[in-house]
Structures are given as structure tokens and as C-alpha cells.
Amino acid sequence: MATKKPKTSAKSTKAKTTKPKTAAKTTVKPVSEAPKTKTVEKEEVKAKKKSCLSGFFAKKYEEKEGVLTVFKNPKFYGALIGEIIGTLLMTMLIFALTITGISGAFSQGAANIATYSIAIIAIYVAVHAFSGACLNPIVTVGMMASRRMSVIRGVMYIIAEIVGAWLGWLIINSFHLAGGETAYDIPTMTAVGEGQFWIFAMVELLGAIIIAFFFARAVKYKRSAFTFSAVVAGGIALAFFIGFVVSYVFINSLSGNFVFNPAIALMLQIFPTAGENFGEILGGICQALSIYALLPMIGGVLGFYLSDFTAKLTGEE
Numbered sequence: 001m002a003t004k005k006p007k008t009s010a011k012s013t014k015a016k017t018t019k020p021k022t023a024a025k026t027t028v029k030p031v032s033e034a035p036k037t038k039t040v041e042k043e044e045v046k047a048k049k050k051s052c053l054s055g056f057f058a059k060k061y062e063e064k065e066g067v068l069t070v071f072k073n074p075k076f077y078g079a080l081i082g083e084i085i086g087t088l089l090m091t092m093l094i095f096a097l098t099i100t101g102i103s104g105a106f107s108q109g110a111a112n113i114a115t116y117s118i119a120i121i122a123i124y125v126a127v128h129a130f131s132g133a134c135l136n137p138i139v140t141v142g143m144m145a146s147r148r149m150s151v152i153r154g155v156m157y158i159i160a161e162i163v164g165a166w167l168g169w170l171i172i173n174s175f176h177l178a179g180g181e182t183a184y185d186i187p188t189m190t191a192v193g194e195g196q197f198w199i200f201a202m203v204e205l206l207g208a209i210i211i212a213f214f215f216a217r218a219v220k221y222k223r224s225a226f227t228f229s230a231v232v233a234g235g236i237a238l239a240f241f242i243g244f245v246v247s248y249v250f251i252n253s254l255s256g257n258f259v260f261n262p263a264i265a266l267m268l269q270i271f272p273t274a275g276e277n278f279g280e281i282l283g284g285i286c287q288a289l290s291i292y293a294l295l296p297m298i299g300g301v302l303g304f305y306l307s308d309f310t311a312k313l314t315g316e317e
Contacts, residue, residue, distance in 0.1 A: 058147065059147050060146070060147050060148045061147070061148060061149055061150055061153075065150045065152075065153065066150065066152065067152050070150065070152050070153055070156075076153070076156075078130055078131075079130055079131035079132070079153075079157075080131070080156060080157070080160045081130065081160075082127045082129075082130025082131040082133070083127075083130075083131050083134065083135060083157050083160040083161055083164060084160045084161075084163055084164035084167065085127055085164065086123055086124070086126070086127040086131075086133055086135040086164065087135050087136075087160070087161045087162075087163075087164030087165050087168070087263060087264075088164040088165070088167045088168040088171075089123050089168070090120070090123060090135055090165075090168070090261070090264065091164065091165045091167075091168025091169060091172075091263075091264050091267060092168045092171060092172055093116060093119050093120075093123075094116075094259065094261075094264055094268075095168070095169070095172045095186070095187060095267075096172075097112045097115070097116055098187035099186075099187055113237055113240050113241055113244065114237075116236075116237065116240065117233045117234070117236070117237040118233075120229070120232070120233040120236055120237075121226070121229045121230055121233045122229075123135070123229075124225075124228065124229035124232055124233065125225045125226060125229045128222075128225055128228060128229060129225070131157070132222075133228075133229075133232075134157055134161070134215075135161060135164075136161065136211070136260075136261045136262075136263070136300075137158045137161055137162075137261070137262045137263055137293075137296075137297060137300075138208045138211060138212060138260065138261065138262065138296050138297055138299065138300035139211065139212060139215050139300060140154050140157045140158050140161065140300075141154070141158075141297045141300045141301060142212040142215070142216070142300035142301050142303055142304035143304070145300075145301040145304060145305070146216070146301075146304040146305065146308055148219075148304075158263075161263040162263045162266065164263070165261075165263040165264050165266065165267050166266075166267060168264075168267070169186075169267040172186065173186055187268065188268050188269040189257060189259075189265070189268045189269060189270045189288075189292075190257055191272070192257065192287065192291065197287065197291070199246065199250060200257050200258065200291050201290065201291045201295050203242070203243045203246050203247075203258050204243075204258055204260065204291055204292060204295050204296050204299070205295045205296065205298065205299040206239075206242065206299070207239030207240070207242060207243055207258060207260040207296070207299070208239075208260055208295070208296040208297070208298075208299025208300050208302075208303065209299040209300075209302050209303040209306070210235050210238055210239045210242070210303065211232075211235045211236055211239050211260055211300070211303065212299065212300040212301070212302070212303025212304050212307075213235065213303040213304070213306055213307050214231055214232055214234060214235025214236075214238075214303075215231075215232050215235065215303075215304075216303065216304045216307035216308065217231060217307055218231035218232045218235075236260070239260050240258070240260070243258035243260075259292065260296060261296075262292055262293040262296055262297065265292035265293070270288040270291075270292050271284070271285050271288055272284035272285065272288070
């Protein structure tokens, strides 16, 4: 009988210890559940409020890309060569169309724009796999501002685009010199007349917004070379057509004082070379930079931001 008593006492102690455990479980559940549901609801409300602009300025390129790493990548040099070749071809195309009469009759100018669009598609298809085919400082600045491209890559792209435009000008000019007196003159930008500054400035700004917006939308179709190139070429053609109509209707001239590419504009002699005094020459330089470089680059940034903001509102990834 003495050995049975401790067994019953062990059972009683086990029963005593299990009761408070079940009581603890029942007391913890209602206390822990209430605050969790409230915090989850608050987080969901905050997420909905921030969904429109969340990640808007986030990096869209490789975070490791920087000054110390980008030059170690062989593909980077291939991209620079692609930018040079593409901009070179675009420059030669602009000069060729200008020489053959883009400032002639309205029908002839429209036909040249159609030809230009087809040629642009071919150029972008050829080089888009190398560098993404920016081929325009307007697009490159927009890519940097929307954080699709690192600053060091963007700066090098702009330098490559200027070099490509310069090489294109050299090729066209060499044929001009070889032709002698019978050759057509190399086209240049005509001087902006009095009261026409804001007309040409707004045309360049609007055209840059259109080109940048179309390019940002075309990035979505980057895997299809032809679709990507067709969308970009459509934006460029639309910008040129608007500038063409504005020149014809509001200025009564088809002078073609628009190019929508700062690198090519530099090759079209936008800077004045003569003036009554230094102040007049400096003022002409500032005016040319504002119309053909500063405002178009601002338009490029606005075009990319407009595309990203619209995509955020519609929930597009």
C-alpha cells in the first residue's frame, strides 16, 4: 500500500499543473488578436495611400553600377560604340533630308518625314541591342532622371552621341568638299527672328516631351526589336510633323528650325559666328542653348515622368 500512494500524488500534481496552462491559453488569445487586426488595417490603408507614388523614384538599373565598376564591363564599351554608330547614322539622315528639300514644298516635307520614319526604324532595330538605342541626349537625360540609367553611364552616352553626330557631320562635309562648287551647301539652322524665340522654344519642348514619352512606353516592348523601334520612330515622326505644321501655319515658313536632338543641333551650326559686339554673340549663344539644348532636355525629363506617373496610376508594373 505504501508504493501506491506516490503514484496518486503524481497524478494529482499533473492535474494541478495542467489546469493553469489551459487557463493561460484562454487569456492570451483575446488580448493578442485585437491589436493585430488593427495594425494590419492601418498598414493596408497606408499602403493604399502610398501606392500611387511608392517606388516612383526607385532605381531601375543595377545597383552595383558605378564609376568603379562600369568601366570594367566590356559590354559598356560595346554600348558606347552602338551609341556612336546610331547617332552617326541619324545625323547623316537629317543632313541628307535637309539637303534634298525638307524646307521645300509642304508635300515634299511630309514625304521626307515619312522616309525619315522608316529609316529611323531601321537604325533603331540595328543598334537597340547594343545600348538600348538612346541616340539622343533628350532620351539619355530622361533615362537618368527617371533612374533607369546611372549617372556615369548617362554622361558617357551623351559624350558618345555628340561624337557620333560629329563623325556624321564629317562624312557629309567630306562629300561636300569633294563636290566642289557644284555641291549643295551643308545645311545649318537659320537664325531665329525677332518675336519667334518662344515659338521655336515651345516646339522643341513639346517635341522633346513627345519623343521621351514614346521612348519610355517603347521600353516595355524592348524584347521585340521591331515593335520597340516602331514606337520610338512614331514619336519622333509625330514631333517632327507638329514642328513642321507650326512652322508652316504660324510662321509662314518651312525653315525647319527644329531638330529635337541637341547632339545633332550642335552640328547644324546653332551658335552665331558674328555680331556687332561680344554681348550680342553671347546672347545668341545663350538663346541657341536654351532652344536646342536646355528646354529639350527638360522636355525629356517631363516625358519620362509623365509616362511613369501614368503607369503608376493605372497600376502597370
